[in-house]
Amino acid sequence: MIEVQGVRAGYGDGPDILNGINLVADAGKIVTILGPNGCGKSTLLKCIAGFVRPRAGDVRMSGTAVTNLKAHEKVRSHGVGFVPQTDNVFSSMSVTENIMLGARFVARAEREQRFEALLTQYPALAAKRNRKASALSGGERQLLSLARALIAKPRILLLDEPSAGLSPRMMHEVFEAISEIRAREGICILMVEQNAFEALHISDTAYVLSLGDVAMQGRASDLLADPAMRSLYLGGDAPH
Ligand SMILES: Nc1ncnc2c1ncn2[C@@H]1O[C@H](COP(=O)(O)OP(=O)(O)O)[C@@H](O)[C@H]1O
Ligand SMILES: [Mg+2]
Known part of the structure; x- marks a missing residue:
């Protein structure tokens, strides 16, 4: 479970980007953070x-309280897996090598077993396990970065725009994979998304940020039905 209480943050000696954010994400749930470009979604995930x-x-x-722990300490002591927004796959390394990068803190005996389970889970990666990551499609690269986070058996999974730049079909596959992770692992999943409508469909709750504040929050199903939400983020009427 993640609890964020009154978090203010910014970069260097610049202004506050987050103005006091409150957020809760429970185990076994998918919580989505929405909001326009530049409003601080990635900054919140990085905090x-x-x-x-x-x-x-x-x-x-x-x-x-983990407020002042460094990223690697959170990985080790709280099982945090983070898939950043910007390119998160090493193109010149193989699929297998990319996945194994996530296994640094996994006991040797468990590594192979987790690896084989992931290949079974994601046949697209299994088929290209010895290929360079540069040979993967956009969707396969997203699956690869998910697999790299999952090999460490995270208890908390932070995903920054997992569907960015994907075709509608691949976006659907990636969201399907994320839903499966919740069902299979029962872990806490917090994701930032631009594709609000599709993201809300697999989410339990959501937060909408605006200029560093929480502008709206609630159950995903309520937000999907909210007229203000529709006109701002969901492109008018709900698609059929
Ligand atoms: N490393 C950084 N140094 C300075 N400013 C940054 C940095 N990263 C992001 N920002 C600024 O913080 C604000 C919020 O950015 P970000 O959290 O990436 O927004 P979002 O993910 O919602 O698009 C933007 O104004 C951005 O320019
Ligand atoms: Mg971002």
Whole structure:
């Protein structure tokens, strides 16, 4: 479980990008963060992952304050898996090598077993396990970055725009994979998304950020039905 309480954050000596964010994400749920470009979604995820230190407020994981822990400490002690927004796959390395990069802290005996289970889960990656990651499609690259996070058996999974740049069909596959992870692993999934309508469909709850504040929050199904939400983020009437 993640609890964010009154988090303010920014970069260097620049202005606050986050103005006091409150958010809760429970285990076994998918929580989505929506909002326009530049409103601070990635910054919030980086605060939770430990790449940006909050200027004020607290981040707790399973009830423990982790606000000032560094990213690698959160990985080790709280099982945080982070898939960043910007290119997160090493093109010149093979699919297998990319996945194994995530296994640094996994006991040797468990590594192979987790690896084989992931290949069974994602046949598209199994078929190209010895190929360079540069040979993958956009959707396969997203699956690869998911697999790299999953090999560490995370208890908290942070995903920054997992469907960015994908065709509608591939977006559907990636969201399907994320739903499956929730069902199979029962872990806490917090994701940032631009594709609001599709993301809300697989989410339990969502937060809409605007200029560093939470503008709206609620159950995903309620937000899907909310007229203000529709006109702002969902392109008018709900698609049929
Ligand atoms: N490393 C950085 N250094 C300075 N400013 C940054 C950095 N990363 C993001 N910003 C600024 O913080 C604001 C929020 O960015 P970001 O969190 O990436 O927004 P979003 O993910 O919602 O598009 C933007 O104004 C952006 O220019
Ligand atoms: Mg972003």
